Amino acid sequence: MRRNTRRRPTGARRRTFAAVALILGGGGLVAANTYASAGEGDSGGRVQDQSGGDQAATISCPDVGQQLTDVPGEARADVDKALANLDQQITEAYDRLTSTRQEQAQDGNFVRDSILGPLSEKRTQVIGQIKIDVKRAGGTAPEALDGLAACTEISPAQAQKNDGGGDGDNQDGDADTANPGTGQDDGGQGGEQQDGNGNGAAGPFAADFVDITKVQPNVKAEPRRTGDASTGTFSVQCGVNENKVFNTDNLIVAPGVDNGAHHTHDYVGNQGVDAFASNDDLANAKTSCSEQGDKSSYYWPVLRLQDGTKEFDAEQQGGGLEGNVGKILQAKEAEITYIGSPAGKVVAMPKFLRIITGDAKAFTNGTANANANWSCTGFEDKVQLADKYPICPQGSSVVRSFAFQSCWDGQNIDSANHRAHVAFADAEGNCGNGFKAIPQLTMRLVYDVPAPVIENGQVKNPYAVDGFPEQLHKPITDHDDFINVMDEDLMDEVVECVNAGRQCGAGAGEQPQEPQKPEEPKQPEEPQQPQEPQEPQQPEEPQEPKQPEQPEQPQEPEQPEQPQEPKEPKDKPAPQAPQEPQDEPEPAPEASSADADKDRAKKPGEAPDAPSEASSAPSDAATRTQEAGAPDDARGGETKARTTSPAETSDTGVEAQSEETQPQPQAGTGSLASTGADLWPAVAGGVLVLGGLVLLIHNRRRNMTTN
Incomplete structure (x- = not known):
């Protein structure tokens, strides 16, 4: 051996x-x-689930209403209510999307199986009922309706695209449109940003803002005027909603439906507008306009500063329960002006004509009907933004401007999709398809807004328009609504003034001073303006905590007991954890339960009493309004000044995106406690x-x- x-x-x-x-x-x-x-x-x-897949940022559903161009009058009321039901279903689905983040992290198919699937089934039933209603009234529903039930999800990366994430047609041809549900990752910022604005991941985001001083001029030249052009203007002064008339209805799109807009509107002019107002109600209501013969309704979504303010509608539908949070900003100017056509004379608008300009769902619908125009005083003749909120320099104010459709079919005061009866003129100012030119309504709203500050890929105290919750408060969703309730004599006066090339109406004598408006940037020289820069300096406070120093705590000691020490700060950083936001949207179920309480007393603010109070209070409203002149050279005439901000200039306000990849992993990795455990x-x-x-x-x- x-x-x-x-x-x-x-x-x-x-x-x-x-x-x-x-x-x-x-x-x-x-x-x-x-x-x-x-x-x-x-x-x-x-935000990722356990399998590494991105969670959905929002939901995209085809707009059924845009396909209904021919609905018999007998079926209009039922169809409008059915369309409002589809909007409510999307709102409830989006609420479920934001309140089930933990379930989504545990099951990669949760959104598809538990949210999108049931939503498509509900939509199929409603669309089927619409087809039945149209057929009973003697009409024929489009065959394409059958393919509009399915909805898709939009990823966080796609949520950073501001020019419309849907499949709608792109009129300008230069906007970068995302296709929802593809799951592609273009390196954009995650949609689940955590912030102190009280709006969580519902937007707006840093990518939605741009420094206007760094954007190249993009305003297109006006169409050349012919010898028969109608060059006059007629201005109407209706105030800036000093009477605080608000509600979340939309009489045009969803008549007879409470909270049909799912966001709050400012109202000037007619003081008796809500979802249940008839034409007779409008004709008999009071008006805030200086021209008492103008009882037209001019209304638009409110602009809010997301500074944590608890507004009167913070716990109501259309307000805080649907993601519209923060301080409502009142415009300091609201100019309403009717202008002529560069190609010929105009004819009178019919009474009770309804026009919507822009698209409240442009982010998911695409840009076909978008007509958002954002700028700053002193820059309006150079830069107009469609898909960005402007960050204005010191002494300059934010401007929202609208140029409504100026061609009318000559017969209808409304249409099934609320668009087919009016149209925009072509590039030369001509109306096609036998349409007639009418006085073009233009509106200009000016706001004093503290300039947002972008820091570490996040925006502090942003401002944004109210909107449908799934639209993520994108600037491209801005829109404006109008119902003509002028008496016939006043409308004839408007037409005669415009066709004669005169300047008439409120503030007409001051209009020659309008060209001086570009000098407004000189205001920074005034001693009062330096107060504004103090507000942007406030966001420097987040630099004090210097979060990078916190992870050093588990590294300093060399004993194994140290991983327990980071558990102490659990309460502070918890809101940054990706799974924590599941607790914040808990009020959302209240939104669905509140749907059962469809009584008129729910209206935000003074809305329940607005029709009755307005009948007595607004009589002296004209004395409280400011004089407003016609906008500078009609701001684009007959064409839509909705040029998308050039891609090469988007590195201005969004320059911080290249740095976002550094701070954002903090939101993904969780609190200091979880960091210590890892x-x-x-x-x-x-x-x-x-x-x-x-x-x-x-x-x-x-x-x-x-x-």
């Missing part, structure tokens, strides 16, 4: 092997933990390495003493 001649390791050698093992094992733990941490931070701040393998590995080194040195010294 062969004898084993191998020498067994001595005690010194065993200690050496043990030391080397400790060093190698500890180093492996450190390396593995470092690699894992790097992988987590590589998500770019997007780092414990590295700490343990470091202890093992140190232990191995100590053992190795001790063994070497021992060998030297024994030898």
Whole structure:
């Protein structure tokens, strides 16, 4: 039998092997933990489920109403209510989307199976009922309706696209349109940003803003006027909603439906407008206009400053319960002007004509009907933005402007989709398809808004228009509504003035001073203006906490007990954890339960009493309004000044996107407590390495003493 001649390791050698093992094992733990941490931070701040897939930022559903261009009059009321029901279904689905983030993280198919699937089934039933209503009234529903039930999800990366994420036609041909539900990641900022604006991930985002001083001029030249052009203007002064008339209805789109708009409107002019007002009610209501013969209704979504203010509608539908939060800003100017056509004379508008300009769903519908125009005083003749909110320089104010459709079919005061009966003129100012030119309504709203500050990829105290919750408060969704309730004599006066090339109406004598408006940027020289820069300086406070210093705490001690110490700050950073927001949208179920309370007393603010109070209070409203002149050179005449901000200039206000990948992983990795828990393998590995080194040195010294 062969004898084993191998020498067994001595005690010194065993200690050496043990030391080397400790060093190698500890180093492996450190390396593995470092690699894992790097992988987590590589998500770019997007909210991910456990399988690594992006969670949906919002929902995109085809707009059924836009396909209904021919609905018999007998079926209009039923169809309008059915369309409002479809809007309510989307609102409820979006609420479920934002309140089930934990379930989505655990199940990658949750959105498809538990939200989009049931939503499509409900929409199928409503669309089927619409087809029945149209058929009963003797009409024929479009065959395309059957394919409009299915909805898709929009990823966080796609949510950063501001020019319409839907499949609508792109009139300008230069907007970058996203296709919802493709799951493509273009490196955009994650849609689930956490902020202190009280709006969570519902927007707006840093990518929605741009420094207007860095945008190249994009205003197109006006169409050339013919010898028969109608060059006059007629101005109407109706105030800036000093009477605080608000509601979340939309008499044009959803008559007879409470909260049909799902967002709050400002109203000037007619003081008796709500979802249940008839034409007779409008004709008999009071008006805030200086021309008492003008009882027209001019209304638009309110502009809010998301500064954490709890407005009167903070706990109501259409307000805070549907993502419309913050302080409602009152315009300091509201200019309403009717202008002529560069191609010929205009004819009178029919009484009770209804016009909607812009698209409240342009983010998911696409830009076919979008007509948003954003700018700053002093820049209006140079830059008009369609898909960005402007950050204005000191002394300059935010401007929203609208140029309504100026061609009418000559027969109808409304249409099934509320668009087919009116149209925009072509590039030369001509009306096609036998339409007639009417006085073009233009509106200009001016606001004093504290300039938002973009810091670490997030926007502090942003402003935004109210909108449907799933539209994420995108600037491209801005829109304006109008119902003509002028008496016939006043309308004839408007037509005669415009066709004669005169300047008439409120403030007409001051109109020659209009060209001086571009000088408004000189206001920064006034001593009062320097107060504004103090507000943008406030966002510097987030620099004080210096969050990068916090992760150093688990690294300073070398004992394994340190991973427990980061658990103490759990309460502070918790809102940044990707799973924490699931608790914030909990009020959303109240929104669905509140739907059952469809009584008129729910109206926001004074809306329940607005029709009755307006009948007595607004009689002296004209004395409180400011004089408003005609807008500068008709602001684009017959064409839609909705040029999308050039892509090459988007690196201005959105320049911080390149830096967003650094701060956003903080939102994805969670609080300091979770960070400490994730780092414990590295700490343990470091202890093992140190232990191995100590053992190795001790063994070497021992060998030297024994030898």
